[in-house]
Amino acid sequence: xIEIQYSTEVRAAKASGSxxxxxxxxxxxxxMPYPQNVEVAAQVEQDIRDAGATPATIAVxxxxxxxxxxxxxxxxxxxxxxxxxxxxADMPACIAMGKTGATTVAATMIAARLAGITVFATxxxxxxxxxAETSFDISADLMExxxxxxxxxxxxxxxxxxxxxxxxxxxxxxxPVISYGxxxxxxxxxxxxxxxxxxxxxxxxxxxxxxITRSTMGLPGGQLIANxxxxxxxxxxxxxxxxxxxxxxxxxxxxxxxxxxxxxLLQRIFxxxxxxxxxANIALVRNNARLAAEIAKEMAALxx
Numbered sequence: 423x424i425e426i427q428y429s430t431e432v433r434a435a436k437a438s439g440s441x442x443x444x445x446x447x448x449x450x451x452x453x454m455p456y457p458q459n460v461e462v463a464a465q466v467e468q469d470i471r472d473a474g475a476t477p478a479t480i481a482v483x484x485x486x487x488x489x490x491x492x493x494x495x496x497x498x499x500x501x502x503x504x505x506x507x508x509x510x511a512d513m514p515a516c517i518a519m520g521k522t523g524a525t526t527v528a529a530t531m532i533a534a535r536l537a538g539i540t541v542f543a544t545x546x547x548x549x550x551x552x553x554a555e556t557s558f559d560i561s562a563d564l565m566e567x568x569x570x571x572x573x574x575x576x577x578x579x580x581x582x583x584x585x586x587x588x589x590x591x592x593x594x595x596x597x598p599v600i601s602y603g604x605x606x607x608x609x610x611x612x613x614x615x616x617x618x619x620x621x622x623x624x625x626x627x628x629x630x631x632x633x634i635t636r637s638t639m640g641l642p643g644g645q646l647i648a649n650x651x652x653x654x655x656x657x658x659x660x661x662x663x664x665x666x667x668x669x670x671x672x673x674x675x676x677x678x679x680x681x682x683x684x685x686x687l688l689q690r691i692f693x694x695x696x697x698x699x700x701x702a703n704i705a706l707v708r709n710n711a712r713l714a715a716e717i718a719k720e721m722a723a724l725x726x
Contacts, residue, residue, distance in 0.1 A: 424517065426537055429490025432478045436538065439726060441475035441718035443711065444489075444534040444542040444572070450479075450496070451505040451524035452685060454700065460500035462704055464493075466711045470543070473715030480533045482508060485520030489537040499524075507681060509562045527574065528566035531644065540633065540721055541573045543714035545707045546610045547646065549579040549588030551683060552670060559683065560591065568595035572644040573633045573721075575714040577651050577706040581610040581659075582666055582687045585617060593620065598636070598645040600629060602713065608650035611702045612659040619648055626713065630720035649713050655705035657698055665694045 428436065435442050445466060450459045467477035478490040481499055491499065499505070499522075508516045508523035510532060516523035525533060527547050534542050548561025567574060579588045589607065592599050601607055601619030609615035623629050633645055650656075669690035678686045691699045 424487060424536065426533075427486050427488050428537070429478070429488070429492050429495075431476055432490030432537075435476035439722060441715065441722040442478050442539045442541070443470050443475050443714045443718050444530055444537075444539045445470075445477055445479040445711070446527060446530040446542075446544050447479055447481035447499065447524040448507055448526055449545065449707065450481075450500050451502070452507055453703075456500050460497055462707075463496060463500070466543075466708055469708050469711045470715045473712050473719075475715035475718045477711075478534075478537070478539060480525050480530050482513065482516050482521070482523040482525070484522060485517050487517060487533055487536070489533060489539070510566060511562065527563040527576075528561075531566050531570045531572045531574065534572050535570050540571065541575070541714050541718040543575045543707070543711040545576065545703055545710070546578060546580040547574065547576050548684070549583040549585070550591055552582075552584045553674075554584060554587060557679070559680070564588065564591050564595060564597070567592065567597045567646055568643045570644055571633070571637055571642065573629065573647060573714075573717060574644055575647045575649055575710045575717065577610050577710060578608040578615070578648045579610065580684065580688075581612065581662060582670070582684065582691070585609065585615065589617065589620070592646065595643070596641070597643055598632065600632070600645060600647050602629070602647055602649045604650055608648050609659055610706070611651065611657045611662055611699060613650035613653055613656045615659065623647075626716035627720045629717050630724055634721065634724055647713070647717070649706075649710050651702060651706040652709055655702050657695065657702050662691075662695075665691055668694060
């Protein structure tokens, strides 16, 4: 087994069998500038504590996989330059070469599984990029959901993606897509979309039982919980549509491709919405963290 360094808080939670929620680290290194990145990360961790669970922010630091960061480590990561963005393909190489890497959804799921953590809160998952029929640009997050037994709480898939194709891939891979508290699949910055979610659940207890039942049946993979952004923080889909279209057009014109696409689009949308997209993003991440904590508590109780 790979060496995992646990924070003091996470080690205590594991020893007592209490609820733990995994958190990714790309929001710290690639989401916003210092010190706002650290402030938001600390706030999301506190939201989880306030909901009765323990946060476990995951990152690779100098070749060591950390599950849970001490406050000083969080500060250090938030100020480190040139941090790699690691997914399934490059996470082992990052560890082997002693480098520092921030975990994407897929990499965080892998680390959570290694650490015995079954719930993970993020902003939005990756998915099928627009134009994927020619570029084949499909996020590793989707295949990770199909094989790694972690419940992922997100505000849907990122709105810059081809959401119908993303849902089709998830269906093909047998991933349960569960909308929380509504019938439509949320559209990241917008609470509603014109797409129906395959499944709906209205309680954390139902969600926890579904994942445990899946594992009991011997089925691989996790489940995606699509948690709509709070209405007071959302940006209407009709407002965002032309903004996303403009950002995508600029990316195409500049030849942006691969891993550079998502950060480019998110930055341009931030600029075009005069910062509203980031404000909404922070609100939805915090909202997801709170729901994830409730699900983790239910899972801990069922597994006790």
